[in-house]
Amino acid sequence: MIKMGRSTLSGVTRRNFLMGSAAVGVSLVAGAGRGQAAEEKRVNVYNWDTYIGEQTLGTFNARTGIQVQYDLFANNEELYAKLKEGNPGYDVIFPSDYMVELMITTGVIVPLDHSKLPNLKNIHKNFQNQAYDPGMKYSAPYMWGTMGFGYRKSKFDKAPDSWGAVYDPAQASKYSGKIALLGDQRVVIGSALKYLGYSMNSTDEKQIAAARDLVIAAKKHIKSFAEDNGQDLLLSKEVDIAMEWNGDIVQVMEEDSDLSYVVPKEGSNVWSDNLCIPKDAPHPENAHAFINHVLDAKVNAEIANTIHYATANAAAKPMLLQEDLDNPAVYPPEAIVATCEAIVDVGDNTRLYDEAWTAIQAA
Template sequence: MKRSRRNFLKDIGLAGIGISFTGALGACSHRGGRTLNLYTWDTYIGKHTLPDFEKAAGAHVNISLFANNDELFAKLRDGNPGYDVIVPSNDFVERLHQIGALADIDHAKVPNLANIDPRFLNPPFDPGRKVSVPYTWIVTGIGYRKSKVDGVPDSWKWVLDSDRYKGRIGLLAEASELFEIGTKYLGLPANTADPATIARVQAMLLKQKPNIATFHDDNGQDLLLGGDIDLVIEYNGDIAQVMREDKDLAFVVPKEGGILASDGLCIPKGAPNPDLAHAFINFVLDAHNGAHIAETIRYPTPNKAALALMPPDYRDSPVIFPPADALAKCEYSRYKGLQVQAAYEDAMTRVRAG
């Protein structure tokens, strides 16, 4: 059975939490007391994290969900509609910071930053973690159904440049990441701004489009689990989630290398409750709370204190923590400016319409 957002949230015990699926605020407001408005990804929080925070903080949480970074950016581009904490990926942290949409993080109010592995505290997209706090890190690869796929799909060719599994392939809908993956497959640096390279990837995707079942918005794992597709470009944590439900599913980082990302907790400028936002971020970075989140969402945690509490099936998983030789070929996505982003989005529009 396919898992909808509503079913997942019910399953993990958020029935009493204010939930919005469109990102709109206000419908689930809390009468009396403080409300934290959280805008995040689907299936991306611990089973008891929000109820536990509500109890600890004496506040209410209103959770809204976005499908991809483009949707998140569109909500914040013209001002904060009322969110206190958002969870953008690294390149979108850069984009939002450049347009002045993010407030500085007061590190004095987040003492649990001491739990974060130092490797994640000074990234190039946010030196010194001025506007973001690390939540997870991520690797993009190929999720697949072993019984339906002949061998291990260890190249992006299987999904980008082959008709072998026509009608059984799912690709990401997010323009920048899909084009970066296409560039990796061509043997070029992912973070290119070369118009000719973008045109090459566009042509490849247009040629491949008759073989594609869907361009998905953060639900490729559900499509794979439900049997709608047999191969999908997805994030390692999402595939790790559904592998617990179906042992026929697997994940691989292609030999050309994948895209690395780091999702961060940010406070948008104009947040109604900045002190509560800092309290929530600090709560999430607690060792036990961080371990609970990691156990639920199955993404790699940058929280070294939480990692020390995790069982071997998490710490030793080659899906959650791919081998070093595979990671060495991966690249962090970087924001390349409005002109390049527009070129990606225009090319993606032509692919979707073609």
Template sequence: MTRLAPVPWAAPGGLTRRGLLAGMGAAAVGLSLSACGKSDEGRLNFYTWQDYIGATTLDDFRAKTGVRVTPSYFATNDELFAKLKAGNPGYDVIVPSNEFVTRMREADMLEPLDMAKIPNFANIAPEFREAAWDPAPRHSVPYTWLVLGIGYRRSRVQGTPDSWKWLFDSDLYKGRIALITDAADLIRLGAKYMGTSLVGVDAETARRVADMLGRQKPNIRRFHEDDGQDLLLAGEVDLVLEYNGDIAQRMREGPDIDFVVPREGSLINADALAIPKGARNLELAHDFLNFLLDAEVGRGITETILYPTPNAAAKALMPESYRTHPVIFPSGPGWEASEWGRFEGAEMQRLFEELITRMRAA
């Protein structure tokens, strides 16, 4: 793969979609969480991924509406689900991934949206306006999309590591590999490497994948909480299972860093904006969703986080260097073989987690 130039339009500093709570500091996070129990018509409580918004977006919304958006952060979809399943402590807008939109819909944890109050939904590209994971009546609107692949240091690998083999089934890069902790993603990508679809993975295939990863474990340096891009940038590992947007962010700081979607194909997901049941400010929540789908606002978000945007109007405002960036918008055999993930049900989720937990503990 040809090395990509640093992204010139990006905001300075390192960002991550799923970084742990570092950006604002523990005190600020605690303050945000404590605010969630209060009813305040001038405040909107936003539960999202760390550093997953434009540099001025929340201030811009306050300047326009007078409403202060108070963010707090989760590190995984499971954390989001567990927090809301126990009862909404006061969140008005959340950012679940597509599979968790399905899961939360099924558990009656999301408010149906009044699309008449979100006219900027017209800015969303046609291919993202209807989704199997959120059929009408809609309970979410698309925010970003993303694909898992291999981030790597070009100077430390042999050619382009364009197969899951180098992460899952080889000792060539022993001690220089980091994998994400998400059990379902590990099982499904392992199944993809074994030649099956990552949708509808059966129990036997899941066990075979867990056995393969168990054999590979001595070669793996870290299982990471989606900070693999930082491990790569720091030189702690040379290959990492990560999201395209996170690697694109680090490429502007590390010219030796690159990304590939393995030729077997990968997992495509989306993150969405939704209103949880129990939200206290439904009108303001709809206003906020509509604001985030504005073209100029969407451009500001995209310039900061560097993830692929489903907002066609915002994408049109971005420079060609973004719109044609082969890491942000992958192509080729691996991309063509990739599949959208879907929620496989609570029973299979429990099996995936049990298998990976057992593998890591062995």
């Protein structure tokens, strides 16, 4: 199995928030305005850590002769902060769903030239018309996943397949102090909203307040709002159940067979990451070539088989590892995915979530 080395202490995974360490300071000189004909054989890619195949960059270079300059970011906010005041020189970036939407409205990314991306046809039809970017005008879907519970099987009679496992006091009290939630306001309040039967993207003040009170009431049983290290807390037995992104749990499931993953039946968050080209990219031609390369069925399958994430690429499916296809943590049942929502930017209502989150922390 090909897998990037990771330690349990500071595992670096797709959505890990490792302050500083991944904030690789780059000072690329933006070569904007250069004629396309004279485009140098270079492309500057800005991606999440451990989120590409072992051979992707090599085969791209062999096929096109273009050198890939590869840099890492830790989260969407960092990516946005780097780009919003002007592109420091990146050609290809990997923002998530809601960030794509924000980047479109704030003009951070530019439309894709579909004539240069013949492999876009490989994208699964479910991903071709996402709410944040219908028709893939600005973004080429890459990998997707869900948020749910990672849990220690031996501590549970049956899978904790409801948010009630943490928000229903009768259930949560059984695991008091052994519960970790994510340190992410939209996701935590969103999960409480889902439990109450509302939308994760609710902008109703009363619904958000109800969700806030639900989390506050559950707080005495919660050990920590983990900065996305719930998988490590599970592995080190610090907690028995942790709200986490599926990819992080998949990794620890390989290390500890007593761990498993479930998406609560009330529905959860489904996220997807995308390939986009930022405004003023110095090498737009090469950027399109790179994206088209990643969308190639074979290349894409190698990536998915390396990082164990579900791919949005339908053509890659025949080449995917059977163990990943059979793993509900990678590909959850269709019916459950149907109840999940992508998080969308709620504009001015962000403040409702911000204040609810601060109130939860201060309670």
